[in-house]
Amino acid sequence: MDRRIRAITTDAAIQMTAIETTQMVECARNIHRTLPLATAALGRTLTITSILGGQFKVDDGSVTVQVRGDGPLGTIVCVADSNGNARGYLQNPAVDLPLRPDGKLAVGMGVGQGHLMVIKDIGLKDPVTGTVELVNGEIAEDVTRYFAESEQIPSACALGVLVNQDQSVRQAGGYLVQLLPGAADADIDRLEQNIAKAGSMTGMLDSGMSLEDIVRAVLDGFTVQFLDETPVGYRCACNEAKVTRALISLGEQELLQMAGEDKPTEITCQFCDKVYTFSPADLRDLAANARKK
Secondary structure (H helix, E strand, C coil): CCEEEEEEECCCCEEEEEEECHHHHHHHHHHHCCCHHHHHHHHHHHHHHHHHHCCCCCCCCEEEEEEEECCCCCCEEEEEECCCCEEEEECCCCCCCCCCCCCCCCHHHHHCCEEEEEEEECCCCCCEEEEEECCCCCCHHHHHHHHHHHCCCCEEEEEEEEECCCCCEEEEEEEEEEECCCCCHHHHHHHHHHHHHHCCHHHHHHCCCCHHHHHHHHCCCCCEEEEEEEECCECCCCCHHHHHHHHHCCCHHHHHHHHCCCCCEEEECCCCCCEEEECHHHHHHHHHHHHHC
């Protein structure tokens, strides 16, 4: 079971979220039939989106993370609810590139240059949006820049996806450490040393460390208080009612034109690949509803 935990230090101004998303990313891989490079890029984005969703203090909030790079993977879009359940897709799931010289997947090259956008819907009239230029397309460093520039919160982010030889997801997860107002320089130095010593997120998971072990490793030397634990998963919010409303929004003329083709219209959800089928008669009924509105 994938899960997320949150913790704070009682003797320093630090908060941390750690999450395991192996099953979530494997679900996304199966839905979108991604090759390893796309699995890693989408998985990292799903992971941080889940972490950000869990930061909301409203029950019906949502967060959307868009990675818009000029690389061959194309745009990545992920959405999470306030419980951290996430869904996502990317434009080109079958992209394959040579490994980096260090043997790792070339996610940064696949993403390219561009922008990271975070859109938070917390029940206000308009969503809160922040956009930053990508640092290197590796996602974690880009998220760190987002927090520094858009929210003025010094942060450290680690995201990882480890893929098996058969292309299935072996490990996936991440953490986000953030400094609260009043953090001392000595505490920051210790934290940086801990992060360097801990190593990669997938390396820690693959060695058998629990999320609690990972938090203790990153926050070694501090007094840690665990706040909560929440199960997370890949969850799509699509349904026939939402698809119907989207079709009605096209307007009467567009719907009648579609109905005039005299064949069923199929609408596929980008997040879960579920197909919704509407007959010409269905489309004419929707056109009538659009006219009334």
